[in-house]
Amino acid sequence: xxxxxxxxxxxxxxxxxxxxxxxxxxxxxxxxxxxxxxxxxxxxxxxxxxxxxxxxxxxxxxxxxxxxxxxxxxxxxxxxxxxxxxxxxxxxxxxxxxxxxxxxxxxxxxxxxxxxxxxxxxxxxxxxxxxxxxxxxxxxxxxxxxxxxxxxxxxxxxxxxxxxxxxxxxxxxxxxxxxxxxxxxxxxxxxxxxxxxxxxxxxxxxxxxxxxxxxxxxxxxxxxxxxxxxxxxxxxxxxxxxxxxxxxxxxxxxxxxxxxxxxxxxxxxxxxxxxxxxxxxxxxxxxxxxxxxxxxxxxxxxxxxxxxxxxxxxxxxxxxxxxxxxxxxxxxxxxxxxxxxxxxxxxxxxxxxxxxxxxxxxxxxxxxxxxxxxxxxxxxxxxxxxxxxxxxxxxxxxxxxxxxxxxxxxxxxxxxxxxxxxxxxxxx
Numbered sequence: 001x002x003x004x005x006x007x008x009x010x011x012x013x014x015x016x017x018x019x020x021x022x023x024x025x026x027x028x029x030x031x032x033x034x035x036x037x038x039x040x041x042x043x044x045x046x047x048x049x050x051x052x053x054x055x056x057x058x059x060x061x062x063x064x065x066x067x068x069x070x071x072x073x074x075x076x077x078x079x080x081x082x083x084x085x086x087x088x089x090x091x092x093x094x095x096x097x098x099x100x101x102x103x104x105x106x107x108x109x110x111x112x113x114x115x116x117x118x119x120x121x122x123x124x125x126x127x128x129x130x131x132x133x134x135x136x137x138x139x140x141x142x143x144x145x146x147x148x149x150x151x152x153x154x155x156x157x158x159x160x161x162x163x164x165x166x167x168x169x170x171x172x173x174x175x176x177x178x179x180x181x182x183x184x185x186x187x188x189x190x191x192x193x194x195x196x197x198x199x200x201x202x203x204x205x206x207x208x209x210x211x212x213x214x215x216x217x218x219x220x221x222x223x224x225x226x227x228x229x230x231x232x233x234x235x236x237x238x239x240x241x242x243x244x245x246x247x248x249x250x251x252x253x254x255x256x257x258x259x260x261x262x263x264x265x266x267x268x269x270x271x272x273x274x275x276x277x278x279x280x281x282x283x284x285x286x287x288x289x290x291x292x293x294x295x296x297x298x299x300x301x302x303x304x305x306x307x308x309x310x311x312x313x314x315x316x317x318x319x320x321x322x323x324x325x326x327x328x329x330x331x332x333x334x335x336x337x338x339x340x341x342x343x344x345x346x347x348x349x350x351x352x353x354x355x356x357x358x359x360x361x362x363x364x365x366x367x368x369x370x371x372x373x374x375x376x377x378x379x380x381x382x383x384x385x386x387x388x389x390x391x392x393x394x395x396x397x398x399x400x401x402x403x404x405x406x407x408x409x410x411x412x413x414x415x416x417x418x419x420x421x422x423x424x425x426x427x428x
Contacts, residue, residue: 061282062229125191161353171342178335301377
């Protein structure tokens, strides 16, 4: 038993580490792309700053979860060939996921697309560490939506935590205004506003998934991620990009010129390589986000969420001072002290909200120990994902979301079983 526990702990530690590395790498890689240059259609060197292209790459990376899902489902059926009852159960589960489910998953993709575009635009103008901390402030919007839209009342400790996190967002945003290094175009207030707008759009997506879709489509996690990626890629390609090619802007007369982006990718192989790395990291991040969600406890979810802004900032500083001699990364400026204060206040506010730190005169409830759906890890994860049924249980999981697909009725013979399975099937 001890050896099994050790193996489980080792797997959980590996999942945590890869999730942290992939999440940090995604943000760093995305920012680095915006800081690179290449020869465009004009024949002159230009800054590479197409937020729609990065959005498209992100959704493309997510869409690779789709073939991964179908491969795993095929493998489940192959492994169940010797067990007719189990094979029928798997076929019944798969039969419940039809075109109705796929169409339902298209709407969250629209929310995600808008949120991602807004936040990518924001990343153009502000440092990656500031951007990540502002994203963490999205908890404020989701908590308010929980209170006023979804009808989940916030306790006194939660209100104090929300107010503290909101203060942290103000501090971090103000720090961004004081930054003078490594911004692409220098319009920091616009970048801060776009990032906050993106987090607000994510809170609307959370509300839609929780209220309209009831947090349960019956679709497995990798199918959810893959379909959102597929819909996002199609919307980017056939709707958003054509519109961006007509809207007036600073990219050769339009908001984003796809032909210029392709020319810059062709003329600088490093841009293409970074784009591919970014796409792969997105796939790894989303794949491991499933494992993080269903393997780790709420406490480790919170630790991972809190660590990402810290690791991103440390890597950016190391890139500037150690690895690139000031060519890339972030420098320490007068605004960094205010940003550090904002980071500390945000961690403190998150701990108050979750009940990890007691506030004198206020009743305390440790939301993480209770694995509450009101805890911050639950507010930062898609309800569709946290309510998504697993095909098989994960050994040693301590996650509050690790429920497997509903047990289906077992009969004495394969014929009776199939009849009961099909009778209990249908769209969710």
